[in-house]
Amino acid sequence: MNTHAPTTTVHSAAARASTRGAARELAGEAHRPPRVLLCGFPLDPLSMQQTIARVADRFDRGVATSISVMNVAKLVNMRSDALLRESVLTGDPILADGAPLVWLSRLKRTPLPERVAGIDLMRELLRFADERRARVYFLGATASVVQQVIAATRADFPRLIVAGSRDGYFSNDEQPKVAAEIRASRPDILLVAMSSPKKEIFLKQWATTMAVPICHGVGGSFDVVAGVTRRAPLWMQRIGLEWFFRVLQEPRRMWKRYLVTNTRFLVLAARDLLGLKFEKRPPHA
Numbered sequence: 305m306n307t308h309a310p311t312t313t314v315h316s317a318a319a320r321a322s323t324r325g326a327a328r329e330l331a332g333e334a335h336r337p338p339r340v341l342l343c344g345f346p347l348d349p350l351s352m353q354q355t356i357a358r359v360a361d362r363f364d365r366g367v368a369t370s371i372s373v374m375n376v377a378k379l380v381n382m383r384s385d386a387l388l389r390e391s392v393l394t395g396d397p398i399l400a401d402g403a404p405l406v407w408l409s410r411l412k413r414t415p416l417p418e419r420v421a422g423i424d425l426m427r428e429l430l431r432f433a434d435e436r437r438a439r440v441y442f443l444g445a446t447a448s449v450v451q452q453v454i455a456a457t458r459a460d461f462p463r464l465i466v467a468g469s470r471d472g473y474f475s476n477d478e479q480p481k482v483a484a485e486i487r488a489s490r491p492d493i494l495l496v497a498m499s500s501p502k503k504e505i506f507l508k509q510w511a512t513t514m515a516v517p518i519c520h521g522v523g524g525s526f527d528v529v530a531g532v533t534r535r536a537p538l539w540m541q542r543i544g545l546e547w548f549f550r551v552l553q554e555p556r557r558m559w560k561r562y563l564v565t566n567t568r569f570l571v572l573a574a575r576d577l578l579g580l581k582f583e584k585r586p587p588h589a
Contacts, residue, residue, distance in 0.1 A: 439492045
């Protein structure tokens, strides 16, 4: 009697299952369009519909997804902030959350299909969660704002399951505890409403601990949903003036930030259009 036969059979079955899983993953990623390089950084040329389709496909195949969104300010700051750069570039997909990035891609004749705004993507992910009865964890903003966001979300998407929530005001020393609490709540989707680069660094540093299938940093989206701040009118969004609307709302805090980053972006865009090389160009896929 061959006592090793059962073990070999089990191992062979596991190997075949692993191979089939790897094959499905490769098949799911095979149709990926090549990334577009802007100012030395890669972005995925995806529309909102394509983004949700990719996230859903990866979710169904058990592939973890950490979504990165890039706007002008983030692109500029990534040139000098190595930790932010590394955190953003580990995302998949990496999306253009800024009309100027879409315009630049068109001028380079490598067009991105459209802007995929983080707040709009958040709503589409909530719609996805409602359809799949997925569990969502809300992290960020103040405790009262989080509760308002949850109430609004439940009103719009009644089948969505709230896995948990907490405010975004915690120290670095508290991060392990926060990550452990998120893991224990077993969410399918994690929405992180904190400022950059805190949210990107938190997601990268604690991704393995939290083990959440879909992660998305949504910035100030919770404040908009709760009515604490207003979003720019649609016409301003379309012509790339959403940043100016934010300056009008918070002039003391925002004017210098946007003056500096917008000016630096114009310089970077000009270099890109002229075909000049960028120093310390980051790796790209």
